[in-house]
Amino acid sequence: MVEKVLHAIQDDYPDDFAWCYGCGRLNETGHHFRTGWQGDQTVTLYTPKPEHTALPGFVYGGLIASLIDCHGTGSAALALHRKNGFEPGDDQGAPRFVTAYLNVNFHKPTPHGVQLKAVGRVEEIHPKKFKVAAEVFADNILCASGEVIAVVMPSSFLKEG
């Protein structure tokens, strides 16, 4: 069964912050990862493209790291947006996070050709810093897990005009 995220936080990133190769809706050739709530957990779904292989039949680890990365920043943005009183789809610009730290444990080879599901639990560790624990499933089998420390995007990411 293929699932779908209806209301994703990335849909509400302001245009200037929607260019990420992983999750930016305005990045034409990117992955377009989309992250939403499922109860009190966060979910990102993605079906790897044919070229995203490690070996034929298995998913490239760098793609899984990318998925966990954007799932982490998206989950943190969901949590802060909710703390501010908003949900994705409320027509309110969402906060934007960047990754300070990422780790990934690869538990077993991830089969290619099925939809991947990243599931996250978010914890606020500072008003501007969130920790996201993520698990990545393929066909309901846990293939990888990881952790992201996401921080509110600092001004050093804004190009001088």
Next chain:
Amino acid sequence: MVEKVLHAIQDDYPDDFAWCYGCGRLNETGHHFRTGWQGDQTVTLYTPKPEHTALPGFVYGGLIASLIDCHGTGSAALALHRKNGFEPGDDQGAPRFVTAYLNVNFHKPTPHGVQLKAVGRVEEIHPKKFKVAAEVFADNILCASGEVIAVVMPSSFLKEG
């Protein structure tokens, strides 16, 4: 100045193991990361494509994680190959590793538009397991660092024929 890796371990991966989206020479649309020795350190060079942005002007973190990932497996393969008495270019099939664990610390926004240089130090922690400490520089500025635990590719990665 743009540098180049002359003899890369990925050039010597057997054909069946050269399909990685990050570093497989036979993966047409992949990144084609190539990793070689520079003294007793390992080096992987890569210039991100225009679409590999986090925000305009800065490199996507998932790409940096991917670079560290393949730099890690490539560095481990270089080390085991050397331990076996070979160097890249010796016309000997190189050993192939997979990533068991990966972490990345993002120290500062990585500028887009310049060649990235991942530099690694490899340590054997088991005959089939190597730890690689990696640093990623842009214009000689340290932007990210990380660690990879790479293990000799297990048979579970071989598809049943």
